[in-house]
Amino acid sequence: MFILATFSLLALVISLINFWTIRTVKNQPAVINKKVSILIPMRNEAKNVTGCVDSIINQLGLTNFEIIALDDQSTDGTSIELQKYKEIKVLAGANLPQDWLGKLWACHQLSQAASGEILVFLDADVRLKENAIASSIAAMQDWDFISPYPKQLSIGLFERIFQPLLHWSWFSSVPLVISQKFGIKSMAVANGQFFIVSKNAYEKSGGHQKIKKEVLDDLELSRSLLSAGYKGGVAEGGLISECLMYRSLPELISGYRKSLWKAFGGAFPSVLVTVLLLLTGVFTFISAISGSKVAALAFISIYLSRIISSLKSGESTTTAIFHPIAILIFTYITINSWIGRATGTLTWRDRVIS
Numbered sequence: 001m002f003i004l005a006t007f008s009l010l011a012l013v014i015s016l017i018n019f020w021t022i023r024t025v026k027n028q029p030a031v032i033n034k035k036v037s038i039l040i041p042m043r044n045e046a047k048n049v050t051g052c053v054d055s056i057i058n059q060l061g062l063t064n065f066e067i068i069a070l071d072d073q074s075t076d077g078t079s080i081e082l083q084k085y086k087e088i089k090v091l092a093g094a095n096l097p098q099d100w101l102g103k104l105w106a107c108h109q110l111s112q113a114a115s116g117e118i119l120v121f122l123d124a125d126v127r128l129k130e131n132a133i134a135s136s137i138a139a140m141q142d143w144d145f146i147s148p149y150p151k152q153l154s155i156g157l158f159e160r161i162f163q164p165l166l167h168w169s170w171f172s173s174v175p176l177v178i179s180q181k182f183g184i185k186s187m188a189v190a191n192g193q194f195f196i197v198s199k200n201a202y203e204k205s206g207g208h209q210k211i212k213k214e215v216l217d218d219l220e221l222s223r224s225l226l227s228a229g230y231k232g233g234v235a236e237g238g239l240i241s242e243c244l245m246y247r248s249l250p251e252l253i254s255g256y257r258k259s260l261w262k263a264f265g266g267a268f269p270s271v272l273v274t275v276l277l278l279l280t281g282v283f284t285f286i287s288a289i290s291g292s293k294v295a296a297l298a299f300i301s302i303y304l305s306r307i308i309s310s311l312k313s314g315e316s317t318t319t320a321i322f323h324p325i326a327i328l329i330f331t332y333i334t335i336n337s338w339i340g341r342a343t344g345t346l347t348w349r350d351r352v353i354s
Contacts, residue, residue, distance in 0.1 A: 001287065001294045008280050008301035011172040015305040019312050021177040023139060024236040025148045027129040029061055030138035036065040037116030037199075038133065041106035042082070043072035043093075043349045045124040049081035052124045057087055061134030068113055072106045072349075089113070100212045102351050103192075107217075108208040111199075119202055123193040125243050126150055132240035136196055144230035145197035147190040147218065148237025151314040153244040159252055161322045162329045163245070168309040170234070180233040185223045189234040192218030193243050201230045215259045215353060238314035253333055258348045260330075260337040267338070274334055281327035 038056055042049070056067055071079045072093035082090045091113055096105050107121055120133055132148070140146045152167065154160040170189045179187030195218060205228035207221075214220040225232060246252040264270045280302055287295030306320035319326075340346040346353050 001284075001292060001298070004280050004284055005294050005298040005301070007276065008284065008298040008305075011280075012301040012305045012308075014175050015168075015172045015308040018171050018174075018176050019308050022171075022236050022312070023146075023180075023233075024312075025132075025136050025139045025146075025240050027131045027240045028135055029131055030134040031061050031063065032118075032134045032137050033063050034118055034137075035116040036062050036118045036120060036133065036137070037114035038065060038067045038120045038122060039107065039110035039114060040067070040069040040122050040124055041072060041103055041110060042069055042074065042078050042124050043102065043106070044074045044076040044078060046074070046077040046081050048124040049078060051127055052122070053082075053085050053088060055126075055128040055132075056122070057085070058130055059128065059133050060130045064116075065133075066114070066116060068110055070106050070110050072102065096351070101215065101217070101353055102349055104208045104212050104214070104217050108212070111202065111207055114199065117199055119197050119199050121192065121195040121197075123243065125245060126193050127242050129240045132237075133196075135240060136194075136235070136237070139235060140196065140232070143232040144201040145195070145222070145225050145232035147192075147195045147222065147232075147234045148241060149191045149234055149313070150193050150241035150243040151238035153242055155244070155247055156249055158249050158325075158329065159246060160316065161319045162252065162326045164306065164310050164313070164315045164319065165323075165326045165330060167313045167315065168306055171309040171312065172305045176233065180231075183226045183229075183231060185226050188219055188222040188226060190218040190222035191234065192221070193245075194237060194241055195221065197221075197225065197232070201225055201228070204228060205230060215262050236312055238312070242314075253336070255348075256333045257337045257340055258346050258353055260334045261341040261346075263334075270334060270338070274331055277327050278331060282324045285324045 067088040069082055069088055070091040070093050096102055136148045152163050154163045174187045174189055205224045210224050211220040246255055264273050284295045284298040288299045306323055307317050310317045
């Protein structure tokens with residue numbers, strides 16, 4: 001139990017360090033004179049076109065920019081919605097090559113059409129504040145890429161319980177001040193929902209073509225850039241952006257199922273991490289209720305790390321106490337993901353990815 005308490009206290013300490021040291025992007029005016037290409041891959045995103053594009057068109061501080069959306073063979077009216085906007089260039093996505101994953105192929109096509117010095121990859125379900133892109137580029141400073149982490153929105157109860165786990169998972173385990181200073185690939189953190197990179201660094205590091213089969217494209221793109229000697233990493237972007245990834249629990253399970261098998265680098269690390277999360281997040285809770293003071297210390301440490309993570313990201317802190325339930329949901333999806341991997345039944349956006 002003392003070992004579990006040590007791990008839990010470590011998570012709390014890392015959360016506190018990241019709370020005070022993480023690069024945070026604020027919604028404040030900035031002027032960017034370099035040409036910026038804002039690139040949006042869309043497949044069956046009709047419900048997101050208006051909200052996404054409107055938030056981009058209303059961006060301030062960009063003196064020279066272009067907006068390019070790629071309609072990735074949608075069947076739901078995405079192209080019709082995109083045609084309403086004369087301010088953006090719309091590409092028709094080419095057929096998916098056999099050795100590519102869908103989103104990566106879409107991003108590659110967008111990068112080929114971009115003429116800006118800075119590339120901004122943006123998912124269709126992200127909404128931006130008016131200074132989001134300009135202030136993010138200004139916040140790069142000496143970095144070659146930056147991934148402002150959007151505030152994650154949730155609708156249902158179980159989604160509200162589980163979704164903050166995504167931010168907490170890296171916020172409580174990766175000391176960013178160390179990983180970003182030394183460019184440690186194994187500690188790379190990024191979010192493909194909102195990813196900004198200099199075109200020069202993107203092309204010289206191999207871009208999406210180098211990682212065309214990787215289901216965790218954001219992490220792998222970040223690692224490719226770090227491997228090529230470029231600097232960058234995740235930043236707190238909850239003040240400038242938000243994202244509603246999933247609108248129901250089945251959508252959430254399906255979305256995470258496609259990639260959790262790859263999240264920790266293999267079957268053994270995946271088992272190790274899952275067991276550790278169960279022990280620190282569920283077993284300590286049960287033991288604390290049974291009267292163990294050390295277990296209570298361990299669980300309170302994890303609970304406080306969840307609170308700190310949510311405060312920084314702008315997510316609600318009210319569901320942090322349900323951390324054990326979030327871990328059980330995570331365990332279920334992880335097992336389901338490995339079964340899907342083994343049976344070749346993992347899909348996303350109606351495409352087989354395994």
